[in-house]
Amino acid sequence: MTWSWSANVPYAGSTPLSSLYPGDAYIGRVGLDGYNWGTTQPWSTWQSFGEVFGQGVAELDALTTRPIHITETAAPEGAGGDKAAWITDMWAWLDAHPEVTGVTWFSLLKEADWRIDSSEAALAAWGAGARAF
Template sequence: MRWKRFCATLGVGALVGTAQAASCGMFGLTVNTPFVLGAVEKKVGCSFTATRWFVDWKRPFPAYAALQFFKTPGRQLELSWQPRIRLGDEKYKGVTYRSIAGGNHDAYIRAFARSVRATGRTVSITFAPEMNGDWGEYQLSAKNTPKDFKRAWVHLHRIFREEKARVRWVWSPNIIYPTMKSSYRELYPGDAYVDEVGLDGYNWGTTNPWNRWKTFAQTFDQSYREVKKITGKPMQLGELSSVEKGGNKAAWIRDMCRLLPKYSRIRRVFWFHITDRNVDWRLTTSQGALDAFKDCVRKRS
């Protein structure tokens, strides 16, 4: 009902976006609400065929918003399904992989799967994005092991198959970082249960004391090579962005554009168009960044 009220308030056009614009090619957009699409697409001058947004645990599949979204021909929806329950403003409780694998949430999962099936469309689902991290409510711990994660993934896959929901399963860890508690191989559910793999990675620049400016290659090279070692599945960059602080964001985007063809397994790139905890990752942080992205779309489309 919340999605339906938003659609009614903002109008279908805010959600459907620029239906007549040319496609942004391999580029998609990660947003915290689909209702920003129209405004962003007007600025970049193209239509983001593939779009990702987030759904927390115990929240129903946003069926009404999805159906409005699909009214634009060619739209592809990807959901980041996060096993965490919202308690209040920026407060969450994690849902353990063990409880998911053990069947404690089957009624919710089946209802979610049936809602996906009812759209009549294929939806990509990234379950527990950045599961290899150590900063979120559902990430690895003594009670949330890599083995538990894989069992939960397989359990979800089985239920959606039983419910005949059309889903592409996307496994998307964070890029490798120094204190990572598990290897990619230990967390990978197996090719039988995964349709696409991804990576989430950011250039934080100098927005905090423990980071420095990193190029596109410095951000993704090592992780890309490691993922290639464990699977031949097609790849995406599920969350990607750069800040302005500490370097030149426009130059970073131009460098990304120049290097992308060398990463031959990457079929899709989702720019993280969100301001998160006072860090502005959006495409529109400067005219220079926006112009660089628009030029990249022209070159890669």
């Protein structure tokens, strides 16, 4: 059995991941949750996948050699940017970061349209990237 530990991506004022991580003796895989909220919230702007996850992945790389999994992510449809392009960029970023071994997409129509099939373009971008891995 693999035990996973996951935290939110770092943000201004958050607790450093090094203060939260229990250590390799207890964990088989580490993860990060992070979202591109786009312009869905008064405090949010469109961010690339690398802007959302880059700092956190770097912090985890410094903490452990355990596999890194993006345990939850998504981008909204029509909220300040191009979701299909964001997904395409996500796959390119992941290709350049082999330390990240997996991704879980949060696919739900909730406070925004996070669904992977929110548009034909978003679903096509997901499929093209997934087939390439």
